[in-house]
Amino acid sequence: MTLSVYLSGEIHTDWREQIIDACQGLDVAFDSPVTDHAASDDCGVAIMGAEENKFWHDHKGAKLNAIRTRRGIEMADVVVVRFGEKYKQWNAAFDAGYASALGKSIIVVSQAEHQHALKEVHAAALAVTDEPKAVAEMLRYVLTGGLPN
Numbered sequence: 001m002t003l004s005v006y007l008s009g010e011i012h013t014d015w016r017e018q019i020i021d022a023c024q025g026l027d028v029a030f031d032s033p034v035t036d037h038a039a040s041d042d043c044g045v046a047i048m049g050a051e052e053n054k055f056w057h058d059h060k061g062a063k064l065n066a067i068r069t070r071r072g073i074e075m076a077d078v079v080v081v082r083f084g085e086k087y088k089q090w091n092a093a094f095d096a097g098y099a100s101a102l103g104k105s106i107i108v109v110s111q112a113e114h115q116h117a118l119k120e121v122h123a124a125a126l127a128v129t130d131e132p133k134a135v136a137e138m139l140r141y142v143l144t145g146g147l148p149n
Contacts, residue, residue, distance in 0.1 A: 003143055006076035006099075007032040008069070009092035010084030011040075015109065015132040019080070022136030026143055031072045033065060040065055073099050078142070080135055081125075082109040083118060093121055100124040107135055 005028055007016045020030055034040045044060025051057040069091075073079055079099040081092050099106050108125040109132060110118050122128050127138055137148045 001027070003028045003139065004075055004077045005030050005139065006072040006079045007082075008073070008079060008095040008099075009082035009089050009109070011035040011037060012084060012086065015082050018132040019135050019139075022133055023139055026140060028139055028143070031076065033069055033072070069095060070098065073104065074102065076104060078105045078107060078139070080107045080109065081121070082132075083111070083114055083121075085111055085113075093118075096121045096124060107138060109135060 003026075007019065007030055011033070016030070016032055016035070023030075034043070039046075041058070041061055044062070044064045045051055045057050047064065048060050051060065073095060076099075079095065081096045081099070083089050083092055096106055096108065106125040107127045107129070108118065108122055109129055110122075111130055115122070129135060129138075140146060140148075
C-alpha cells in the first residue's frame, strides 16, 4: 500500500528533493504546494483576472492555492511541515493546524531557534526533527519497520 505524503512549508530550499531522493525504493507518493514562488503568488490573477489592489491580488492567489493545499492535506497519510531558517511560513503553521484538525500524522522540520515560537505546532506533531534526512528515515521505518544502517 502506497504511503501518501504531503510536503508543506518553506519553498526556498531543496528539502523536498532531499526527502524524495532519500525515499527512493519506498512505496511513497509525494505531493506539495506549487513551489514556483511567482506562479504561486500570481495564480489567482493569471486565471481570474488582474487586480489593482495588491491585497486582492494576494487574496485571489491565496484562495486558489488553498484549494490545492487542502486537497493535498486531506489526501495525505502523513503531512510534513517545514519551517525554514530565513522566512516566516505562516501558511505552514495553518497547514499544520489543518492537518491536526483532520487527525493526520504530522512531522515538523524546524530549527532549534524556532522551538519556542512553534511549541504549539510541535505539540500537535507526532515527530519533530531539524533534518530532512530524518524524515526519510521516519517514513522508511513507518513502511518497513527498519532502522537506519
